[in-house]
Amino acid sequence: MTAAPSLISEHRCFGGTVGFYRHASEACGGEMRFGVYVPPQARERKVPVLYYLAGLTCTEDTFLIKGGAQRMASELGLMLVAPDTSPRGAGFPGESDAWDFGVGAGFYLDATQAPWSSRYRMGTYVTKELPALISTHFPARSDREGIFGHSMGGHGALVCALRNPGRYRSVSAFAPIAAPMRVPWGQKAFRGYLGEDTEAWRQYDATELLRASKTRLPKLLVDQGTSDKFLQEQLKPELLREACEAVGQSLELRIHEGYDHGYYFVSTFMEDHLRHHAATLNA
Ligand SMILES: N[C@@H](CCC(=O)N[C@@H](CSC=O)C(=O)NCC(=O)O)C(=O)O
Numbered sequence: 279m280t281a282a283p284s285l286i287s288e289h290r291c292f293g294g295t296v297g298f299y300r301h302a303s304e305a306c307g308g309e310m311r312f313g314v315y316v317p318p319q320a321r322e323r324k325v326p327v328l329y330y331l332a333g334l335t336c337t338e339d340t341f342l343i344k345g346g347a348q349r350m351a352s353e354l355g356l357m358l359v360a361p362d363t364s365p366r367g368a369g370f371p372g373e374s375d376a377w378d379f380g381v382g383a384g385f386y387l388d389a390t391q392a393p394w395s396s397r398y399r400m401g402t403y404v405t406k407e408l409p410a411l412i413s414t415h416f417p418a419r420s421d422r423e424g425i426f427g428h429s430m431g432g433h434g435a436l437v438c439a440l441r442n443p444g445r446y447r448s449v450s451a452f453a454p455i456a457a458p459m460r461v462p463w464g465q466k467a468f469r470g471y472l473g474e475d476t477e478a479w480r481q482y483d484a485t486e487l488l489r490a491s492k493t494r495l496p497k498l499l500v501d502q503g504t505s506d507k508f509l510q511e512q513l514k515p516e517l518l519r520e521a522c523e524a525v526g527q528s529l530e531l532r533i534h535e536g537y538d539h540g541y542y543f544v545s546t547f548m549e550d551h552l553r554h555h556a557a558t559l560n561a
Pocket residue numbers: 332333334335336340344377428429430431539540541
């Protein structure tokens with residue numbers, strides 16, 4: 279049985295509670311932190327769980343502070359779980375030199391290159407270790423899990439779902455890095471964490487996974503703002519749309535005039551995403 283996480287702080291919120299926790303992670307070889315919103319319905323029964331993966335530079339509290347999700351999660355009876363975006367304090371050379379690699383930039387993959395491979399195992403952490411901990415220590419239904427996220431985390435959500443067919447009943451993303459192999463953020467991260475072999479990169483690129491696999495996810499909801507400063511160089515949602523069209527993956531890609539990349543955009547469309555997930559998780 280996994281050791282119980284330690285409570286750092288707890289806050290009453292829309293009839294439920296937001297809690298921040300730390301625990302010793304086997305996958306990441308050290309302490310990891312996460313946040314959880316437990317809705318009021320969980321006092322009576324186990325509830326579905328929706329995992330949220332945040333973007334570059336974020337922590338476990340970014341989504342729970344800025345995402346504006348708790349009011350709807352309370353109404354819909356969804357537990358929200360938000361892990362940190364990387365291990366911290368590993369002490370690897372260069373781990374904090376840039377905001378798009380290392381600390382705060384784990385890319386939700388399992389690194390294969392030293393020294394990162396000993397700690398940066400966020401793929402295993404978010405799809406295996408953390409869900410096992412949540413279903414053991416919280417009133418969560420492990421048979422009803424959804425996943426979503428923003429930017430690096432929006433792409434992480436797509437990849438976690440594609441690499442674990444049938445596992446997540448609902449999937450969505452805000453402004454995901456749609457094709458990391460083809461953009462600077464992704465190329466830098468994949469080269470550092472996975473090495474020079476681009477075949478290894480394909481295993482963590484959502485558009486490549488979609489094209490290569492027969493796995494079809496439940497209908498994807500993806501939102502993107504037109505005033506996002508990262509849209510042209512780093513995000514490229516058109517590549518996700520092309521891949522979905524090529525393989526028959528159902529996708530609702532919504533383009534929103536004037537919205538940027540930040541949490542004013544994310545929180546504006548949060549209710550739509552929670553309803554998208556609840557339609558499946560609560561069915
Ligand atoms: N420091 C950077 C900006 C970093 C940034 O915009 N991070 C985004 C995610 S980007 C892709 O994963 C984010 O979610 N930030 C948190 C927030 O509160 O907005 C720069 O200098 O441009």
